[in-house]
Amino acid sequence: MVKELLRKLSDAHGASGSEGSIRDIIKAEVAGSVDEFLQDTMGNLIAVKRGDDFSIMLAAHMDEIGLMVQYIDEKGFMRVVPIGGWFGPVLYTQRVILHGKNGPVMGVLGAKPPHMMKEEERKKEIKIEDMFVDVGAASEDEVKNLGIEIGTPITIDREFAELAGNRVTGKALDNRVGVAMLIRTLQQMASPHTIYAVFTVQEEVGLKGAKVSAYSLNPDCAIATDVTIPGDHPGIEKKDASVEMGKGPVVSIVNASGRGLISNPAMVAWLRETAERKNIPCQVEVGTGGNTDATIIHLERGGIPSVPLSIAARYIHSPVEVVDIGDIESGVQLLVEALKTKPAL
Secondary structure (H helix, E strand, O other): OHHHHHHHHHHOOOEOOOOHHHHHHHHHHHOOOOOEEEEOOOOOEEEEEOOOOOEEEEEEEOOEOEEEEEEEOOOOOEEEEEEOOOOHHHHOOOEEEEEEOOEEEEEEEEOOOHHHOOHHHHOOOOOHHHOEEEOOOOOHHHHHHOOOOOOOEEEEOOOOEEOOOOEEEEOOHHHHHHHHHHHHHHHHOOOOOEEEEEEEOOHHHOOHHHHHHHHHHOOOEEEEEEEEOOOOOOOOOOOOOOOOOOOOOEEEEEEHHHOOEEOOHHHHHHHHHHHHHOOOOOEEEEOOOOOOHHHHHOOHHHOOOEEEEEEEOEOOOOOOEEEEHHHHHHHHHHHHHHOOOOOOO
16 A cells, blocks of 8 residues: 555655665565665666666655764753754754664754743744754763764654545655655556666755766656645645645646746656546646756756656655645556656657
């Protein structure tokens, strides 16, 4: 089931630059469904299914946003820096896991309590530089004896859970959703083409893994599976985010208001025509939000025709992201069917 695969991926931990545990899950899931695995020097995992001379790159980033230990004071409190795009108030008072040399260590993100703030302080955003991690230690030496040091990666401690209907919530659904889509696609597809399913690293800190792998593989075209922001809940107007959860995967025509990717028209048409032909629910968007791996892939090697295929996800870059399982299943179906053909480039 997609739901149980997503649970496994969401509950695993892999901040940017520390994606090894996610890579291990992927290998175990798709072993026997691909011809070979490759791993480059950055840590991208490339699952290859050999076919004809036409090659398609499928990209999904493995990493999640996290934190890193920057400084340990004499009382054992740690200052941290964000790894990826956090909004400070989301982090305040969260429970975290520090991935130290001796294994995981539980901690909490603390800051000056509201009771001790002056009135003007309460009106301001709590910034990450004002927070600290408390693992219960009483000294710097005690922290170091736990296997924690400067540079130790940190992720949020939050478990996957089911909501009403077909919806689920968890951390790192950006982009374990895209990873789950690629895993299920590899397990089900029968494509005549050569498929490079690339599970990329360091997307959240600058699309770095996708840039390296796209250059090395030089595919004929590419699809990036990721998440996108819906406009179906309070606080967002549909004119600013027109897609909705539960209405199928999303083909992006433009993302980041044109500052990022203007998708190749033939790639957009290929996915939309496949969805129509196979009666698969599908949405299109002209987005104003963030970028995906497709943004950097399309600039490599003189230009690689690219398009994002995304899943609507509420509350992204938080520990409580929400998606609809039916959208992911439809996304897999669309990929499986599209890969039987090829775009008219």
